[in-house]
Amino acid sequence: MRIVPFLCSTAITVALVAVFDRPLGKVPPLGAFFSPQYGFWQNAEPARQDYGGTLSINGLQGPVEVFFDDRLVPHVFAENEQDLYFVQGYLHARFRLFQIDLQTRAAAGRASELAGSKAINFDKEQRRLGMVYAAENALKEIEADTQFRSFFDAYTAGVNSYIEQLTESALPIEYKLLQSKPEKWSNLKTALLLKMMSKMLSGGTENDLANTNAKSIFMPEELQQLYPQVPDSLLPIVPIGTEFPKPAVIPVKPATADSLYFNNKTTVAAQSLDRPDPGNGSNNWVVGGSKTKSGYPILANDPHLELSLPSIWFEIQLKTPTHNSYGVSLPGSPFVVIGFNDSIAWGVTNSQRDVKDYYEIKFKDQTRSSYWFNGEWVPTTMRIEEIKIKDSLSVFDTVAYTVFGPVQFDNRFSNAISADRNLAVRWAAHDPSNEGLTFYKLNKARNYADYEEAISTFTCPGQNFIFASRSGDIAIWQQGRFPARWDGQGLYVMPGQDSSYLWQGYIPQQENPHAINPARGYLQSANQRAADGTYPYFIPGSYITARGVRIDKKLATMSAITPRDMMELHADYFNVSAEDVRPVLLANIQEGQLGLKEREYLEILRSWDLLASPDSKGQTVFQCFWDSVQVSIWKDEISRTNPVAPWPSEQTTIEWLLRDSVHRYADDINTTEVESLAMTITASFKKAALFLAAKEAEGKLVWSRFMNPSVYHLLKEALPAFARKGLAVGGYGNIVNAIKHSHGPSWRMIVHLTDGIEAYGVFPGGQSGNPGSRFYDNNISVWEKGEYNRCWYMRDGDRANQQVKWVLRFNKS
Amino acid sequence: MKFFLSVLLTMLSGVGISLWALSPWWGFVPVAFLVAAMIHQAPAKAFAAGFLGMLLAWGGLSWWIDWQNSSLLSKQVAVLFPLQGSSAALILLTGVLGGLLGGVAALAGSYLRISKSKME
Numbered sequence: 001m002r003i004v005p006f007l008c009s010t011a012i013t014v015a016l017v018a019v020f021d022r023p024l025g026k027v028p029p030l031g032a033f034f035s036p037q038y039g040f041w042q043n044a045e046p047a048r049q050d051y052g053g054t055l056s057i058n059g060l061q062g063p064v065e066v067f068f069d070d071r072l073v074p075h076v077f078a079e080n081e082q083d084l085y086f087v088q089g090y091l092h093a094r095f096r097l098f099q100i101d102l103q104t105r106a107a108a109g110r111a112s113e114l115a116g117s118k119a120i121n122f123d124k125e126q127r128r129l130g131m132v133y134a135a136e137n138a139l140k141e142i143e144a145d146t147q148f149r150s151f152f153d154a155y156t157a158g159v160n161s162y163i164e165q166l167t168e169s170a171l172p173i174e175y176k177l178l179q180s181k182p183e184k185w186s187n188l189k190t191a192l193l194l195k196m197m198s199k200m201l202s203g204g205t206e207n208d209l210a211n212t213n214a215k216s217i218f219m220p221e222e223l224q225q226l227y228p229q230v231p232d233s234l235l236p237i238v239p240i241g242t243e244f245p246k247p248a249v250i251p252v253k254p255a256t257a258d259s260l261y262f263n264n265k266t267t268v269a270a271q272s273l274d275r276p277d278p279g280n281g282s283n284n285w286v287v288g289g290s291k292t293k294s295g296y297p298i299l300a301n302d303p304h305l306e307l308s309l310p311s312i313w314f315e316i317q318l319k320t321p322t323h324n325s326y327g328v329s330l331p332g333s334p335f336v337v338i339g340f341n342d343s344i345a346w347g348v349t350n351s352q353r354d355v356k357d358y359y360e361i362k363f364k365d366q367t368r369s370s371y372w373f374n375g376e377w378v379p380t381t382m383r384i385e386e387i388k389i390k391d392s393l394s395v396f397d398t399v400a401y402t403v404f405g406p407v408q409f410d411n412r413f414s415n416a417i418s419a420d421r422n423l424a425v426r427w428a429a430h431d432p433s434n435e436g437l438t439f440y441k442l443n444k445a446r447n448y449a450d451y452e453e454a455i456s457t458f459t460c461p462g463q464n465f466i467f468a469s470r471s472g473d474i475a476i477w478q479q480g481r482f483p484a485r486w487d488g489q490g491l492y493v494m495p496g497q498d499s500s501y502l503w504q505g506y507i508p509q510q511e512n513p514h515a516i517n518p519a520r521g522y523l524q525s526a527n528q529r530a531a532d533g534t535y536p537y538f539i540p541g542s543y544i545t546a547r548g549v550r551i552d553k554k555l556a557t558m559s560a561i562t563p564r565d566m567m568e569l570h571a572d573y574f575n576v577s578a579e580d581v582r583p584v585l586l587a588n589i590q591e592g593q594l595g596l597k598e599r600e601y602l603e604i605l606r607s608w609d610l611l612a613s614p615d616s617k618g619q620t621v622f623q624c625f626w627d628s629v630q631v632s633i634w635k636d637e638i639s640r641t642n643p644v645a646p647w648p649s650e651q652t653t654i655e656w657l658l659r660d661s662v663h664r665y666a667d668d669i670n671t672t673e674v675e676s677l678a679m680t681i682t683a684s685f686k687k688a689a690l691f692l693a694a695k696e697a698e699g700k701l702v703w704s705r706f707m708n709p710s711v712y713h714l715l716k717e718a719l720p721a722f723a724r725k726g727l728a729v730g731g732y733g734n735i736v737n738a739i740k741h742s743h744g745p746s747w748r749m750i751v752h753l754t755d756g757i758e759a760y761g762v763f764p765g766g767q768s769g770n771p772g773s774r775f776y777d778n779n780i781s782v783w784e785k786g787e788y789n790r791c792w793y794m795r796d797g798d799r800a801n802q803q804v805k806w807v808l809r810f811n812k813s
Numbered sequence: 814m815k816f817f818l819s820v821l822l823t824m825l826s827g828v829g830i831s832l833w834a835l836s837p838w839w840g841f842v843p844v845a846f847l848v849a850a851m852i853h854q855a856p857a858k859a860f861a862a863g864f865l866g867m868l869l870a871w872g873g874l875s876w877w878i879d880w881q882n883s884s885l886l887s888k889q890v891a892v893l894f895p896l897q898g899s900s901a902a903l904i905l906l907t908g909v910l911g912g913l914l915g916g917v918a919a920l921a922g923s924y925l926r927i928s929k930s931k932m933e
Binding site: 002005006009010012013016017020021030031032034035036037038039040041042043044045046047048169173177719720721722771772773774776 | 830831838839842846856871874875878879881882883885886887889890892893906907910911913914917918920921924925
C-alpha cells in the first residue's frame with residue numbers, strides 16, 4: 001500500500017537533486033551554486049581572512065617568504081630568480097585565476113569555450129589575425145634562451161602548483177557561474193597574454209581598411225588635408241630642434257606605386273569586428289633634479305586602458321639577493337612591467353605607431369591552395385582551426401598563410417559584399433621576439449646603460465619607455481621594431497602580387513626617436529607623434545596631440561617640483577582642445593537664431609572654466625556641441641563611401657577651423673543650399689541643445705552623470721553586480737586625466753628617486769579578483785578621490801616591520 | 814523528542830557531510846533519508862523535520878559565512894539573482910533550497926520505514 005508514495009517521493013527526491021545539479025538556461029545549477037560548502041558562499045571571504053601560512057611545495061629550490069601588507073600587496077623574498085617567478089605565478093593564480101584563464105583563452109580565439117556560440121566570430125577573427133601563430137613564434141624565441149626559459153618554466157609551474165591543489169569549493173566564483181573549470185597553464189599562455197597586449201596597443205593604431213575607402217573618394221590633396229601626418233600644434237616626445245642623423249635605411253617606392261596603389265580607387269568592405277580602442281594611450285613624464293625641490297628626479301606614469309575588475313594590473317614587490325623591484329605586473333606574465341628598483345624607475349606609454357598592413361591576395365581558385373606572387377602560383381600554408389563551443393559542436397575554420405602573413409579576410413570570413421577580396425595581414429607582432437626579456441632586465445637595471453640595453457630588443461607593441469635614475473639621468477626612447485616605410489607605404493591596402501610592396505627593412509634601433517638629459521630638464525610622452533617633420537622616416541600612426549601639449553606646457557613652467565605637484569598634474573582636468581576651439585565656435589554662433597533654452601546652454605559654455613571636472617556642466621555642453629559640429633562638418637563627406645572613410649581627427653578639425661574659416665567642408669553636400677561655417681555651427685548647436693535638454697531632463701547635465709565613469713567586471717554586462725558604476729570623476733580622452741566612461745588611467749604611479757625611494761601608486765580595483773573579498777575594489781575610492789597609496793619598498797631588515805600583516809612561507813618539499 | 818532528534822541529526826549531517834572530501838554537494842540527501850527511515854514519524858512530520866533540519870543547516874551556515882564576510886558578496890549575488898540586493902533574502906533562499914531537498918528525502922525515508930513495518 002505504502003510502496004506507491006515511497007516510490008513517488010523517492011522519485012521526486014532524485015528528480016529534485018538532478019534538477020538542482022544542472023544549469024537552467026543561464027542560471028547555474030542551483031544546488032551546487034547555493035550549497036554553503038561548495039557554491040558561491042565559499043567565495044565570501046571572512047573580513048578577517050588570514051592570507052598567511054606555510055606551504056610545502058614540490059619544485060622549489062629553496063624557501064620563499066611572501067610578506068603581505070595591509071593592502072594585500074605581496075613582497076616576495078626569494079633566494080633565486082626561478083623561485084621568485086614560481087611564487088609570482090602562484091600568487092597570480094591565487095588572486096587572479098579566472099582573469100588569466102579568460103584573457104589567454106580569448107587571446108587564442110577560444111572565448112566560445114566559455115561564452116558559447118555568440119563568440120564564434122570573435123574567435124575566428126583572433127585566429128585569422130594569427131594570435132596563436134604570433135605567440136608560437138614568440139615562444140620559439142623565448143625558449144631558445146635557456147636561462148630565460150627557466151623563468152617562464154618556473155612561472156608556469158607556480159600557476160599550475162596553485163591550480164593542482166584547488167578544490168571545487170575554492171574555485172573562483174566566475175567558474176561556478178559559467179559551469180567551467182580552469183585550465184592548466186603553459187609557457188604558450190604567457191606568450192599569448194603578451195600578444196593580447198600587442199593587439200590592444202598595436203592592433204588598432206592603423207586604419208588601412210577605412211583609409212582605402214577614403215582614397216576612393218578624396219583627391220590626394222584632400223587626403224593630406226583631412227588626414228595630415230604632422231599636426232601644427234604638435235609638441236613631440238623628442239624636443240623640437242633635436243637633430244636626427246642621416247637615415248641608414250632608405251626604402252624604395254615600387255615602380256607601380258602610383259598606378260596600382262595610390263590611384264587605385266576600389267573600396268574595401270571588410271572591417272575588423274574587434275578593433276582595439278584607439279584611445280588605449282597613456283601619459284608618462286619625468287623631471288630632472290634641476291626642476292625638483294629635492295634635486296632628485298621624479299617619474300610619473302599613467303597607462304590608459306579599459307578599466308576592469310579585476311584590474312589588468314597586480315601590484316607586487318620581487319626581491320632576490322641581487323635585485324629588488326617593485327611595481328605592477330600583468331597577471332599571466334612574470335616580472336614587474338611598470339615600476340622601480342633602488343636605482344631606477346621606468347614607465348611606458350603607447351607609441352601609437354602603425355605596424356600592421358594589409359595586402360590584397362589573388363588566389364588561384366576557391367581552394368585557396370596557391371596565390372599569385374612574383375609571377376607564379378605559390379602554395380599557401382593551411383592552418384585548420386577548431387573552435388570549441390560551450391554546449392555545442394565545434395566549428396572549423398581554415399586559414400591560409402602567405403608570405404605576408406595569414407589571410408584575415410576572404411570569402412569564408414568577411415562581410416557579404418567583400419566576398420571577392422582576400423586580405424592578408426602583415427603585423428609586427430607576428431615576428432619572433434621576446435618582450436619579457438626587456439622587463440626582466442629593467443627589473444634589475446642599475447643605470448642608464450642597463451636601461452638602454454634592456455629596451456633595445458623590444459619589438460612590438462612600440463612603447464615610449466621613460467626612465468629616471470637616482471644618479472640623476474632622465475631619458476625616453478620610443479622603442480619597437482618599426483618598418484622603414486617609403487612615403488605613403490601601408491596607409492592603404494597594398495597590392496600583394498609581388499615582393500616590391502613588402503616591408504624592405506626596419507628603422508635601425510639607434511635611430512628610434514629618443515632624448516637623454518635635455519637642457520630643459522623634463523621629458524614627456526602622451527601618445528603624440530614622437531618627432532616633428534624633420535624625423536627622416538615616414539611614421540604613420542593614430543596619434544593624440546592634446547594631452548602632450550598640456551603636459552609639456554605645464555612642465556615647462558613648473559619648478560621646485562614635489563610628488564604632490566605631479567599628483568595634481570595626473571588629476572588635471574584642463575581641456576586644452578576646448579581652449580583652442582571654443583573661441584571659433586562662439587564667434588560663429590548666430591545668436592539671433594537661438595531660443596531661450598539654447599541661450600541658456602550658450603551661457604553655460606561661455607562662462608565655463610574649461611575644466612572637465614565631475615560637476616561641470618560646461619564640459620557636457622562643450623562636448624555635445626563639439627561632437628555635433630564634427631558630425632555636421634564631416635559626416636556628409638566621409639559617408640560618400642560605404643563603409644565610411646575615417647573621421648578626421650579632432651586635432652585636425654581644430655587646426656583647420658583655426659586656419660581657414662571659409663573651408664568648403666562646412667557645406668553639407670547633401671543639400672542644394674551652400675552652408676557657411678556660421679550656419680553649420682549654429683545648426684550644430686541647435687541639435688546639441690535638443691540632446692542636452694533630453695539629458696538634463698534625466699538629470700545628466702553634470703559631466704560625471706553624463707559620462708557615467710564605471711569599472712566593469714571582465715564579463716561586462718553579463719555580471720553587472722560585479723561592476724562599480726557612477727564614479728564621481730571627470731576627465732576625457734583628450735584631457736591629461738583621461739577618464740572616458742570605462743576607460744582611463746589604469747595605474748597612476750609617481751616615483752621620487754630619493755635615497756629611500758618615495759613612491760606612490762593606485763589602480764581602480766584591488767589586489768584580489770574575488771568579488772567576495774574586501775580587496776576586490778578597495779582602491780577604487782582612493783583612485784576616485786585622486787589619492788594614492790604609498791608603496792612600501794620593503795628591505796631585508798623589514799621582516800618584523802608592523803606593516804607586514806600576513807606571512808606566507810613556501811618551503812621546498 | 815523524535816521530531817527534535819530528527820531535526821538535529823539532519824541538520825548535523827547537512828553541516829558536516831562536506832567534511833568527507835568525496836561527498837558531492839547533495840551528500841546530505843541520503844542522510845536525511847536514512848534519518849527519517851530510522852526515526853519513525855508520520856510522513857508530514859518527517860518532511861517537516863527534514864525541511865527544518867536542512868533549512869537550519871544551509872540557512873545557518875550561509876548566515877554565518879555572510880556575517881563574517883560583512884555581506885560583501887551576498888549583496889552582489891542578490892543582484893545577479895534578482896533579490897534587490899537583499900542578503901537576508903539570499904540566505905533565506907539558500908535555506909529553503911536545502912530545506913526542500915531535506916524535506917522530500919525525509920518524506921521518502923519515512924515511507925520506507927512504514928512499508929517495512931507492514932511487511933513485518
